[in-house]
Amino acid sequence: MNFIHASDFHLGYAxxxxxxxxxxxARAFHTVIQHAIDHRVEFILISGDLFHKRNINAPTYRQAHKVLSELKKKSPSAGVYVVEGNHDLAYHQDGYSWLDMLNSEGLLKVIKLKEAEADGVKLMGDFIELDNVRIFGVKYIGSSTVSVIPQIAEEIKKITAARGEKYTILMMHFGMAGQMRQEAPGEIHYNSLLPLKEVVNYLALGHYHMNYEIDGWIFNPGSVEMIAMNEYGLPKGFYHVRDSGTKLISPVTRPVRRIKLDISSIATPDELYSSIGSRLDREPSIPPDPLIELLLYGNMNFPKSDINLERIKDMLSEQFKPLWSEIKILKSNSQYTLNEGDVRGLTREEIEHRVFSDRVKLDGRYRDNAEEIVKTIIEAKRMAAAGVEESAIQTELRWCFEKIKSSLPDNEDKTGKKAAGPAQKTLLSRIGDA
Structure with missing residues (x-):
């Protein structure tokens, strides 16, 4: 086995x-294809969003055509198999996408949702049959994804039974719940994917631009290039999969630097400029023409209108000679605010765990039970997101309350049993509010 799994190239994005x-x-796309040529891979998977928008221009098409033609010339046996991401989908009135155009020229193969002659196969009739590998694909279908997963699993099972066992790959384009720092529409929870685990060896995902792996069978490489500044510091790249294992390759791309400065103790604009200069002097050297973002955060002690942003931009230009730079000023005095450095590389579930833990520990009475309470809060949140009945969620909260009730320092009632005093009621209220 020797293949590449990549996604989210977003060709055409200026x-x-x-x-x-x-x-x-385009350079990032060429880097991946060149790696495929150099390592003589058997095939390449692109799990959606080859293009940045549905209606691409001629230069964007030329970029894709040129790189894929080079692959066909130098490695003619290496197939490129693609599913449509949300950015690739054809307009309804057209019914034909730019991926279909590349497909018609023999430069890649778009795997479609298609009915097959076999009984009961309504979606998964279009698949790739190789010597030892079978590749299925599902385009981006948004909120419908979770409802068709059992059907997808059942149809793959039927095809496997009819054609024999092979290493099975399924490409899809959606985001996994808990990976982003904020919830996003259409996310799929892991439990919803369990029917696929029985019939799929490698679930090749795209959509979210950071790398993550789950349970040894779900793989999302992320985009190769940075698509948005909020991806700064997150791992990304493409997978090279061989019999020896799966390896994430992170090519050298446009250098990006986000520089942060807490301005809470700065009293005047002149002091701000001096502090920025000192902060920039401490930055390590960076390759030419980077993207630079200066993030000023904290409580500002003077009007924002007093800041000369052009002067700060000139400081950035003199220090780094950037291709692009931006200055952002964020004001915050929330006791629950986490600095970016505290959460970089963490999943949303890990961030939630930290925030909930900090909140519970604000009340010293609950410190000994903080971990149990936080687990219950997160489980209640998951149940609510899954549409579980309110009574079941209340039962989960009550179970936690009863479990730790005996450890809270409230008075006993006349029978000698501890009563549900103010501390317990406050605890139940905190769990419910969270």
């Missing part, structure tokens, strides 16, 4: 309106 960024995404 980020920040910059022609050089338009070329960066």
């Amino acid at each position: 980020q920040y309106g910059l022609p050089e960024r338009f070329r960066d995404y």
